[in-house]
Amino acid sequence: MSPRPKKKQPTTKKAPAKKAPAKKARVKKASAKKAAAKKAPSKKARAKKAAVVTASAREPAPAGSVKPAVLVISGPNLDRLGKREPEIYGDQTLNDIHDRLHRLAQELDAWTEGRQSNHEGDIVDWIGSASDEGFDGILLNPGAYTHTSVAIYDAIRGSSLPTVELHLSNPDARESFRKRSLVAPACSGRVAGFGGDSYLLGLRGLLAQLANE
Numbered sequence: 001m002s003p004r005p006k007k008k009q010p011t012t013k014k015a016p017a018k019k020a021p022a023k024k025a026r027v028k029k030a031s032a033k034k035a036a037a038k039k040a041p042s043k044k045a046r047a048k049k050a051a052v053v054t055a056s057a058r059e060p061a062p063a064g065s066v067k068p069a070v071l072v073i074s075g076p077n078l079d080r081l082g083k084r085e086p087e088i089y090g091d092q093t094l095n096d097i098h099d100r101l102h103r104l105a106q107e108l109d110a111w112t113e114g115r116q117s118n119h120e121g122d123i124v125d126w127i128g129s130a131s132d133e134g135f136d137g138i139l140l141n142p143g144a145y146t147h148t149s150v151a152i153y154d155a156i157r158g159s160s161l162p163t164v165e166l167h168l169s170n171p172d173a174r175e176s177f178r179k180r181s182l183v184a185p186a187c188s189g190r191v192a193g194f195g196g197d198s199y200l201l202g203l204r205g206l207l208a209q210l211a212n213e
């Protein structure tokens with residue numbers, strides 16, 4: 001018997017190897033990537049920028065004016081007012097409150113500047129430099145830092161400015177951990193439980209304190 005003719009083995013056709021991009025193209029791609037990375041602000045920088053809400057910026061001081069200037073600082077999570085637990089904190093946004101404050105300040109012949117940060121260090125820095133920045137007093141809602149921050153207590157003690165502690169809710173009527181305020185002993189007054197109006201009442205109180213100084 002003659003040997004069976006050998007079956008032609010199917011050839012496995014390999015996909016042609018992907019050609020590596022030319023060096024020139026690779027360099028171009030890498031530098032485009034680098035440039036994009038350079039342009040886009042880092043996640044950290046974006047987060048920090050977003051955390052600071054500055055509303056109702058102070059109007060330029062008329063020359064020789066003696067209007068009292070008040071720095072209004074709100075702490076963590078207060079940038080989410082309006083969305084955050086409205087049954088506790090109400091439906092006004094922080095910008096709404098800053099705008100109302102600014103209008104009241106104008107009526108009372110004063111200025112306000114509103115700032116917000118989720119970061120303890122920003123709040124410490126703002127309190128520490130408030131006097132050098134030309135402010136006469138501070139309205140401060142430290143948010144949850146009320147109950148934890150020795151650093152903010154120290155900053156208030158170290159600034160020469162009267163500082164009024166503010167809260168939208170009444171922390172004394174809530175969970176037991178909210179009953180302790182570490183900042184209260186450093187403050188010249190406290191307003192709590194009136195929603196956004198706490199800020200307005202606080203401004204009236206602070207201006208009365210400044211007038212009596």
Ligand code: DQA
Pocket residue numbers: 076077078141142143144145146166167168169170171178
């Ligand atoms: C708050 C009360 C705090 O206990 C809480 O952590 C806040 C808001 C208020 O305004 O009612 O964030 O400061």
